[in-house]
Amino acid sequence: MNEYALPYRKFKNERLANLEESQSKEAVTAMPVRVTLNTNSDCNLQCQLCGFSSKTSKCRAEYQKTTMDWELVTQLSEQLFPTAWEIIPTTCGEPLLYKNWEELIELINKNRCYLGLYTNGMLLDEKISIKLIPYLNDLKISFDGAVKSTYENLRQGANYERVIDNIHLFNSLRKNYQYTFRPTLTIQYTLMKSNIEEFPAMVKLASNIGADRIAASHVYIFYPDQKEESLLFHQDICDLNLNSSQQIAKSLNIIIFFPRSFSNSINSNCLFKSGTCSYLYKETWIDINGDVHPCFMLDSPIMGNLYKKSFKTIWNDIPYQNMRRTLNTESPYFFRCLNCPIRMQFDPNYLKGYNKAGFLFYEKE
Numbered sequence: 001m002n003e004y005a006l007p008y009r010k011f012k013n014e015r016l017a018n019l020e021e022s023q024s025k026e027a028v029t030a031m032p033v034r035v036t037l038n039t040n041s042d043c044n045l046q047c048q049l050c051g052f053s054s055k056t057s058k059c060r061a062e063y064q065k066t067t068m069d070w071e072l073v074t075q076l077s078e079q080l081f082p083t084a085w086e087i088i089p090t091t092c093g094e095p096l097l098y099k100n101w102e103e104l105i106e107l108i109n110k111n112r113c114y115l116g117l118y119t120n121g122m123l124l125d126e127k128i129s130i131k132l133i134p135y136l137n138d139l140k141i142s143f144d145g146a147v148k149s150t151y152e153n154l155r156q157g158a159n160y161e162r163v164i165d166n167i168h169l170f171n172s173l174r175k176n177y178q179y180t181f182r183p184t185l186t187i188q189y190t191l192m193k194s195n196i197e198e199f200p201a202m203v204k205l206a207s208n209i210g211a212d213r214i215a216a217s218h219v220y221i222f223y224p225d226q227k228e229e230s231l232l233f234h235q236d237i238c239d240l241n242l243n244s245s246q247q248i249a250k251s252l253n254i255i256i257f258f259p260r261s262f263s264n265s266i267n268s269n270c271l272f273k274s275g276t277c278s279y280l281y282k283e284t285w286i287d288i289n290g291d292v293h294p295c296f297m298l299d300s301p302i303m304g305n306l307y308k309k310s311f312k313t314i315w316n317d318i319p320y321q322n323m324r325r326t327l328n329t330e331s332p333y334f335f336r337c338l339n340c341p342i343r344m345q346f347d348p349n350y351l352k353g354y355n356k357a358g359f360l361f362y363e364k365e
């Protein structure tokens with residue numbers, strides 16, 4: 001295959017995926033453009049409100065496995081990487097703890113994909129940064145407090161100074177690359193009662209440490225005793241701080257993504273096209289045990305298992321077709337699509353508005 005054939009195939013695939021999404025097709029020809037491989041669920045932190053990692057999630061406690069078999073990763077690389085642009089290792093743990101992460105990067109590189117990485121930043125030393133930078137599209141560092149005490153309280157086991165130092169180092173190293181070959185750096189902020197008033201200061205901090213973007217989204221509450229952290233119950237204070245953060249970001253010329261306000265007076269960037277869900281046409285989320293899920297929500301239905309069927313079969317099998325067909329009906333195949341937390345936050349045209357189903361994950365409707 002000549003050196004342009006793979007990128008051309010990816011372009012063609014993405015164009016087709018956009019078309020099929022705009023036509024709300026039930027069965028599709030295009031393959032996912034972005035693939036999340038839940039390579040591992042172990043983590044070096046125990047964040048107070050995390051509902052995903054094997055140490056913090058009660059759902060995860062039922063799983064025997066905390067690591068994806070390397071054989072499954074290699075099989076998936078053959079089935080999915082040639083048409084995908086971006087591969088994301090786990091979003092349910094710390095990806096740099098995956099024992100085969102360096103080999104995974106080689107597979108990503110061999111298939112001309114980009115690496116998208118969500119990390120807590122604790123392990124991001126010079127050696128690791130140097131290895132990652134040539135393959136990275138965007139580095140997303142989760143950072144949930146502008147002040148040391150808030151940050152370390154919410155992110156148990158993290159060290160504020162260490163992560164800031166690691167970000168500075170990453171930032172200086174990426175500057176060795178020409179602008180167009182340089183990965184971007186995003187600070188991910190989970191909005192909750194304990195840190196909403198620090199969000200404006202976090203925008204300043206993100207700018208000071210050289211981030212290109214700051215991206216915020218609302219916390220999902222997995223357990224009733226944590227309910228008070230949801231900004232659904234503190235709407236005025238949330239809107240006030242989102243508003244001032246937006247002004248600060250503008251003055252500092254840093255890109256900001258954040259949920260639309262409760263009062264609807266602030267427009268957020270629309271991440272979803274109205275009326276559809278890109279996850280069903282351009283993305284997929286594969287769990288440690290080979291289960292394929294339509295999106296990152298742990299309670300989303302299992303579309304099929306890769307130890308039993310190929311991805312291509314699962315992608316157009318009955319469950320996926322049902323998901324696509326019933327998405328905008330009153331009884332979708334996956335109950336959360338009715339009040340999708342993502343569309344609720346990031347689609348200003350989402351007519352349903354905010355409601356508790358998008359925030360309180362222990363509630364089933």
Ligand code: SF4
Pocket residue numbers: 043044045046047050051052053056091092093094120142155
């Ligand atoms: S760093 Fe991420 S995966 Fe790890 S405990 Fe915190 S929120 Fe969960």
Ligand code: SF4
Pocket residue numbers: 277278279280294295296297300334336337340341342343
């Ligand atoms: S819950 Fe939301 S993100 Fe998940 S499949 Fe449904 S519409 Fe898409």
